[in-house]
Amino acid sequence: MNLLHPITTPRALIRVVNASDAARVWRYRVANREHLAPWEPLRDASYFTVEHCIHTLAEMHRAVQQDRSYAMVALDLAGEEILASFTLANVMRGSFQACHLGYSVAAHWQGLGLMREVLGAALPWAFHALDLHRVMANYMPSNQRSGRLLEHLGFEREGYAKQYLQIAGRWEDHILTARLRTESA
Numbered sequence: 001m002n003l004l005h006p007i008t009t010p011r012a013l014i015r016v017v018n019a020s021d022a023a024r025v026w027r028y029r030v031a032n033r034e035h036l037a038p039w040e041p042l043r044d045a046s047y048f049t050v051e052h053c054i055h056t057l058a059e060m061h062r063a064v065q066q067d068r069s070y071a072m073v074a075l076d077l078a079g080e081e082i083l084a085s086f087t088l089a090n091v092m093r094g095s096f097q098a099c100h101l102g103y104s105v106a107a108h109w110q111g112l113g114l115m116r117e118v119l120g121a122a123l124p125w126a127f128h129a130l131d132l133h134r135v136m137a138n139y140m141p142s143n144q145r146s147g148r149l150l151e152h153l154g155f156e157r158e159g160y161a162k163q164y165l166q167i168a169g170r171w172e173d174h175i176l177t178a179r180l181r182t183e184s185a
């Protein structure tokens, strides 16, 4: 598996994050603080510091080395700024070969089909390069954008989990979906 070689789409370069991304990750967090707050856990003020980003990137690097989690960024074609990010987290091997997918797009890129473009290219990579069989993605019923995105990408509803994740300080129900590996994906 070559994790260093980016995947290219018409509008983005997709690759695993690395230590050189600290300033980029910091700018993404600060610029999208309000946009992402309703859909993420509560963040301490320290989350929005460069030091925290450096620490996070070191942990993400360890997680990749240990095949636990793959934090990815979609950059502009010049490789300068982060347009979107996603993580293939909680990788479980053995007879499960599965992970959880989480994602976000920068506020000013919303509604332009970028996340669909990025995940549309990244999911075949996840199934083949990472040898996954099932990618699970879960969303709050009120997050209709996320639900439509998953439907477009071929995720199917598998269930409904009450008080599944603590988001913005509240235990929120989630709709559970998954996409399975197929011959063509």
Ligand SMILES: CC(C)(COP(=O)(O)OP(=O)(O)OC[C@H]1O[C@@H](n2cnc3c(N)ncnc32)[C@H](O)[C@@H]1OP(=O)(O)O)[C@@H](O)C(=O)NCCC(=O)NCCS
Pocket: 035, 036, 039, 102, 103, 104, 105, 106, 109, 110, 111, 112, 113, 114, 115, 116, 117, 138, 139, 140, 143, 145, 146, 148, 149, 152
């Ligand atoms: C959820 C989220 C990632 C969706 O990102 P997005 O880029 O807006 O989603 P899509 O890629 O599906 O594009 C959305 C719309 O762009 C439109 N669009 C415009 N140009 C397009 C193109 N070239 N290709 C595809 N869609 C295009 C589509 O009509 C689509 O709307 P539709 O679903 O009604 O058809 C984004 O809203 C986000 O970051 N939200 C906050 C964080 C979050 O909710 N994360 C997920 C938690 S579960």
